Amino acid sequence: MASLTFGNVDYALEKGESVLDGLTRHGQTIPHSCEVGSCQSCLMQAKAGDPGSMAQAGLNEALKAQNFFLACRCFPDEALSDEALSVALPSMADTTVEAEIVAIEMLCHDIVALRLRPVEQIFCRPGQFISIVRDGGSLIRSYSVANLPERDGYLELHIRKITDGRVSSWAHDDARIGEKVTVRGPAGNCFYIPSDEGSYPILLAGTGTGLAPLEGIVLDALAQGHTGPIHLLHGALREDDFYHIDLLRALVVRHENVSYTPCVLHPGTDHDILDLQVGPLDEFVDSALGKLEKASLRTYFCGAPEMVNLLKRKAFMAGVASRNNFSDPFVIAADRRS
Ligand SMILES: Cc1cc2nc3c(=O)[nH]c(=O)nc-3n(C[C@H](O)[C@H](O)[C@H](O)COP(=O)(O)OP(=O)(O)OC[C@H]3O[C@@H](n4cnc5c(N)ncnc54)[C@H](O)[C@@H]3O)c2cc1C
């Protein structure tokens, strides 16, 4: 059995238990969301002992150097170091910045765009995600960046309303222009990577607000002069779930290397007018994969985790190298805790 120290108190952990699970079982409130190492909500700092490399996967070098780690991926009984682990929650002052809401726009019936201007510049690549921190740090949720923050001077987030969702409901019902919010980040490796060749093909696909990071990546690629083909596929259940159709079609008109395919699963009466493809997103991705040269192809998949994992598998099976296969599954908070 392993133990760890938190707030000058020693806690016993069960075999195979993570720091997040152990401390929560002992009644401590540790912010968290995805519980699988994707969202970085459960960031903690090791004051003594080694949290292990798995607990630091995906963190930037500055955070690693300061012994930050992800509590949901840290299993003290597997630690290589003999030194007992002593952990603390990160100081809000060191890891967050304030940002002002400068615009709010409904994009479709259940997705709102929030534009946030941080009071101090944070260097964020389009497609990475930032976290909105609420309730004094106990509630943290990740949202992807859909625009070019350096050019625009703000971060644009697309937030889908979840029934009884604490942060998404705030974004839809209570957020106001001029309101200050606390943000942490950026994080994630889903962003455009320029290369000397500049002409490799890119395939991007996602469902719902998975479009947010993909749109950011496409804008970034074009801003950096990418000349290779860029294929963007967006899937949604119904016609009224789509957004930014006009904006993306205008992009296609301006850039001959860009294609955009919106595909609806359950078409209504308007899919002809909207010129939507009908069918499951993964079938359109299959078809695109069949036509593209795989050796240099880079794929980006974001949104609902089941679809992201399916598309990742398909890309891998089709011959896309793992190092060229980027993804952000929008893993949701588990029900059992805050
Ligand atoms: C890397 C990353 C990037 C993300 N980017 C975005 C983004 O750009 N836009 C965006 O809208 N979201 C994004 N998310 C999801 C987001 O972080 C939140 O999980 C989501 O907004 C719900 O938070 P909430 O506080 O409103 O709901 P919670 O209070 O966490 O959940 C309330 C209840 O709703 C359920 N629930 C939560 N989410 C869903 C869902 N999607 N479908 C059905 N039930 C659900 C929960 O199980 C719970 O019962 C991302 C997640 C990750 C990990």
Ligand code: FES
């Ligand atoms: S990374 Fe640990 S809860 Fe999401």
